[in-house]
Amino acid sequence: MSISREDIEKVAVLARIKVDDEQVSALEKDLGNILDLVDQLSAADTDSVEPMAHPLDAVQRLRPDEVTETNQREAFQAIAPATEDGLYLVPKVIE
């Protein structure tokens, strides 16, 4: 199964990864090969099979709604690319 240049450009936008024209050509080949590999799945008869999300069919545990973590804003923001007054700085979003 092949994947078109338009598909790759669309997926790259969804994934928030900038790709240039040259990379799109390489990705066309590589992703096409990967999708060919994956296409073997279509041969499997899975009509009455339940999809498997967890090997032991475990479900998410619930815990009491209690505060268990302390506020560590300073430690967490110390490793951020840009902060000011306890806020994360990003490029201007609204003019």
Added chain:
Amino acid sequence: MHNKSVAELSRELESGKISSVELTRQFLDRLKQEDGKYNSFITITEEQALAEAKAADEMRAAGKATAWTGVPFAHKDIFCTNGVRTTCGSKMLENFVPPYDATVTARFRQAGAVCLGKTNMDEFAMGSSNESSYFGAVTNPWGLSSGQKRVPGGSSGGSAAAVAARLVPAATATDTGGSIRQPAALCGVTGLKPTYGRVSRYGMIAFASSLDQGGTIARSAEDNALMLNVMAGFDPKDSTSIDREVPDYTATLNEPLKGLKIGLPKEYFTDQLSPAMEEQVRNAVKEYEKLGATVKEVSLPNAKLAIAAYYVIAPAEASANLSRFDGVRYGYRCEDPKDLMDMYTRTRAEGFGAEVKRRILVGTYALSHGYYDAYYLKAQKVRRLIQQDFANAFKEVDVLMSPTSPSPAFIQGEKTNDPVTMYLEDIFTIAINLAGLPAMSVPAGFVDGLPVGLQIIGDYFAEARLLNAAHQFQQVTDWHQREPK
């Protein structure tokens, strides 16, 4: 000292023949001197290691020593270490210093073990050759004397190479599709991927959350058991961690194997395996027969679909997990972003390497509108078929045995041009992750002077049985003690 096992080092420390500070100094000196050849470490934490060694000696003097107190080891650079940078092999996290410990890290700390540093790995654990690391490829200690640089396997290639080169007696590792077992096989060391949920994933940087599992690499099965004793157990901070009693994995190492029922999956002994590799694996199975085991052929009819299912599920989960790297809260941010979209797209284009980007794009495609049912849902259904094959096999036998990898360590650069060729490296290991089962790789011979691994697969939570089977094999063979020249 560098040739001694964890168990032996522990006894040396206990007897007072050497202090942890002296031992740590010896290991650090050797590590700094030797690792230029292998590039198996990304970060060496000399200062912290010596401080931990001093604390370990004090812990021992106070009568509070465990089997690990004062013993040097290393962490794969995927486990967060409070105050020590954790890169996951990526430019994205080149300067990331976590403000907290992974549960696995905290457990070794509590046991008094001495961490010498963080081992190299494929970027975000995506790879089978350790060539996708931003910090350079790792070289396998085996085959170096012939002048050829071979891969150590991946993604835990740094951990496996460091243990094989006797830089550390043991190192933590993770396995999403074979990332513990394949490098252990290619480097001639012993590795264990536990049952999904046995070891906490908290603070272990996520790749594919339904497949990722932390585990162990050391030279002997006994040392793997000592590692798992520290690592295994319920953790409320990991929502998929299993609350189940943890046995002492060293207690059953010496049980006799008489009556052990071994299954050989016929799908794993095909023409994808070279006759020389097959011979080594069959010889290993014969050793088990001498130890009283019985052998029969079994079938895993859907095993052939494992790679296809994996390359939907793993990239899909990776695309979701790696969306957190946005240049806002931590990690790399591109220079001079013009707007928010430019910041996201350039940060991620510049911060991730080629293989990581390929997988994010495949995963995004598989999860995108109109494709979810055909890819992700279909793969999850095939996953259940694969699991049922194993369940049927374990009705007849106790363990399954197979080669770990289709070939021994290959030359660097040989498989980097075609991602799909590289993916086939994990043809014998991937189904185990899809089923969530535990499995080991044990050194079982050589082909052309390069190590061959025997894979032993167990039923859920059968880690003690796997370690027992591996340990008994290592009492009658010396493959695991061979040292690269």
